[in-house]
Amino acid sequence: MASSRLERIGTILTRVEGLMKHGGIKPDDRPLWFDVYRAFPPITEPKFARPKPEIKPIRQILYKEDIIRAEFHSMGHGTGAVNMLIPGGETQTKRLLHQYEKLKSEGVPEEELIQKSAAIVESDRQEAIAARSSKIVAKNPESATAKVLAEADLKNIFEEK
Template sequence: MAGSRLEKIGTIFSRTSGLIQTGALNFEDRPLWYDIYKAFPPKEEPKYDRPIPNMKLKQIFYKEDKIRALFHRNNKQIGAINLFSAGKSITQRFIDTYVTLLEQYKDREEVSEEQLYKEAIDILNKGHQLQRDTALDSETISLSSAYKEARRKMNNINLKDIFQ
């Protein structure tokens, strides 16, 4: 037996409005997006049979995306990131180091991408060893202690404050 073909009749907003009007759906049980859609309707209704607009999509790539991809391709086991730390992630530190080296060697054409990568990794490893020795590395925090810290911070949040 074939599935429902109701998606071809009207829009999701008109179908939801119909359910609310007939009482099949309580107004209090309406979806979260319903009020937003009602306040800010789209310029063109998203109908099933609307033709696809013929427009060129922009490529959204930043300069550091290529560097980030190179780093993550070669370093698959980076570990957890503590989102509560004020310091930079290891990926961001690598990008900063790589860009700094790129600026230093921009006049030299014989420096390859691989050489820059190796030198940036060496600098990061030296810096990482120094931080371990001085116990300042924020990324060596264990997952369990990071979880405990996050739970402690979550306990201080009042839901009334969020919705005001």
Template sequence: MATSRLERIGTIFSRMEALLKQGAIKVDDRPLWYDIYKAFPPIVEPKFARPPPENKTIRPILYKEDVVRAKFHAKGHGISTNLLVPSGETQTKRLLQKYEALKSEGVAEDEIIEKSVTAVSKERPEFEKEENVRVNKESATAQVLEGADIKNIFNDK
């Protein structure tokens, strides 16, 4: 069986179909992928004898915002996003807007990053600040953490 070349004959789907048709595998024991493959067959049959696809070069896609983001990260400014805040405006978006505003005002390129980071950190909305984040006291996690004694967690009781 180790020298078998059956993978070159047909596809996995055609062999599974034959096993189901002959009764070697029960219908209830068929793999999950079988029904999905049958409902959504590939455009090109994945056969062993098919020639490999052409290697097409991938065009580099860079937006002007990517360059600005790279400048922020190169200077060591982490751009974080609070996923608990339902507003659609992220800190990155505000940084980019402030960067463009300072650039249009004619601020020197070296100072733009520092000024935009300080401006965005000052204008953080109140609901994003850590002290105003509301914790649901009724949640199971909050109740478990309330009774946990982290300092003595490994001591015998």
């Protein structure tokens, strides 16, 4: 079978049809794709001897925001975690673009836009982190878990006392 050239004769559809016609495959055991293939045949028949398609160069698609994003990420910003469970949650990059447009409309010079936008987004992120950490409040402040959480210092968690 190693020297078989049968894959060059016909298409996969004609071979499966032949197997079904001659009893090699029962109609109930036909592949899942068979009915879909018959209902929606390809525009170009997938034959082995088909000539190779013309290779066209891929056109670059760049938006104005892509340049801003590239500069922002090259400065080391925008790599924060994103909670995918929150629909409509904004990434740092999206917040930067909003700040960038806002500052640009206010007339901030072009060379300072990225730095100022990044600084604003970073300060907003720090405030959000501080607000989230201060929101951790136990339901029962006298429980053992609440006492442990109150004494927990995550920055120095691995230091011995």
